[in-house]
Amino acid sequence: MTPDDPTTPPGRPLDLPNISLAPKVVLHDHLDGGLRPATVLELAREVGYPDLPADDAESLARWFRDAADSGSLERYLETFAHTVAVMQTPSALRRVALECVRDLAADGVVYAEVRYAPEQHLARGMTLDEVVEAVLAGFRDGEAEAEAQGRPILVRCLVTAMRHAARSQEIAELAVRYRDDGVVGFDIAGAEAGNPPTRHLDAFEFMRANNAHFTIHAGEAFGLPSIHEAIAFCGTDRLGHGVRVIDDITLPPGTDLAAESFDGVELGQIANMVRDKRIPLELCPSSNVQTGAVASIAEHPFNVLARLRFRVTVNTDNRLMSDTTMSKEFYRLAQQFGYGWADFERFTVNAMKSAFIHFDERLALIDDVIKPGYAVLVG
Structure with missing residues (x-):
């Protein structure tokens, strides 16, 4: 046993009920990928959207999960047609944003950066500004409610441009325009193949010129070239996913991926730069x-x-499509790799250090919320 072994006393067992109590930070969570199935059904009825693949919440939840289990990013992204379709009015966006905060707070999340693409919510006549204002209003509603219930949470948002479209400059300007109202950064998302981040250099240069933060979906489906461009040419602050950086790390044959240490590994230039x-x-x-x-x-x-x-x-990405929460993600990692409370505290502090809010706000959450919260669990 090691001190981080979830079976090692003292400390609470590392199970889902206890993990839900742990303070958590999520940096990569999509608003349109986290709707409650019942809300999708109700909003579809309100706006007259007839194309949902199921007519009850349980079946709809199952459809989203099964449809997303395709093994293809492109097919995974197709599931969003249904959620985006019912998020086309200010009231719908405000409700979805409020429920997002409720669900994250109930899962023990104390800080969240939630992203969405304003350009996808204009079908019924809203402007980009109206989209952002509706979402921010919902976040404020949720924060006030959580505070009143004794589960305070700070929620900020990233506005996302679709990498296959041509509105990234507008969205970057939107991010800067609302930077003092709750928008803390900019992102590009969508299918990576054929849509390199360098297509949007003007937007990234605008963000840098305005001392503003941005992250880039890279290294999820397209591998090292996407990561290299995001870092070397675009100057990203963070990597959305970035999982394929492993392609630049050479492991000895037969390496146990659940090991506690990795001797003899070789890092390439990109991996070394990221680290x-x-x-x-x-x-x-x-x-x-x-x-x-x-x-x-x-x-x-x-x-x-x-x-x-x-x-x-550690992040959720899309809670609806993956049928997940931050607690479930922690639990899966603990089950697979034997992590304990000290590991999850480190991952959470990593996330808080990497947030796009100011240093004093990050430090206050680490010192006053995250560390005391884990101290209770460790015992």
Whole structure:
């Protein structure tokens, strides 16, 4: 046994009920990928959207999960047609944002950066600004409710541009325009193949010129070239997923991916740069399996990257499609790699250090919320 072994006393057992009590930080969570199935059904009825693949919440939840289990990022992304379709009014966006905060707070999340693509919510006449204002209003509603219930949470958002479209400059300007109201950064997302991040250099240059943060979906489906471009040419602050950085790490034959140390590994130039510069990896274990970025949780490079001291963070990506929560992601990793409370405290501090809010706010959450919260669990 090691001090981090979840079966080792003292400390509470590392099971789902206790994990739900642990303070958690999520940096990579999509608003349109986290709706409650019942809400999708109700909003579809309100707006007259007839194309849902199921007519009860349980069946709809199962459909989203099964449809996302395709092993293809492109097919995975197709499931969002249904959630985006019912998020086309200010009231719908505000409700979805409020419920997002409720669900994260109930799972013990104390800080969240939730992302969405404003350009996908204009079908019924909203402007980009109206989309952002509705979502921010919902986040504020949720924060106030959580505070009143004794489960305070701070929620900020990233506005995302679709990498196959041509509105990234507008979205970057939107991020800067609302930077003092709750938008803390910019992102690009969508199918990586054929849509390199360098297509959006103007937007990234605009963000840098305005001293603003951004992350880039890279290294999920397309591998090292995507990571290289995101870092070397675009100057990203974080890597959305970044899981394929493992392709630049040579492991000895027969290496046990669940080992506690990795001797004899060789890091290539990209992997060394990611680690040396402490570029955060927004890893999403369950989603990475669903999209085919990795074959299984057992084969996920999370443990290799964590033990080699990359700045790994744990994230949900899309809670609806992956039928997941932060607690479930922690539990799956604990079951597979034998992590204990000290490991999850480190991953959580990693995430908080990497957040796009100011240093004093990050430090306060680490010192006043995260560390005391884990101290209670360790005993």
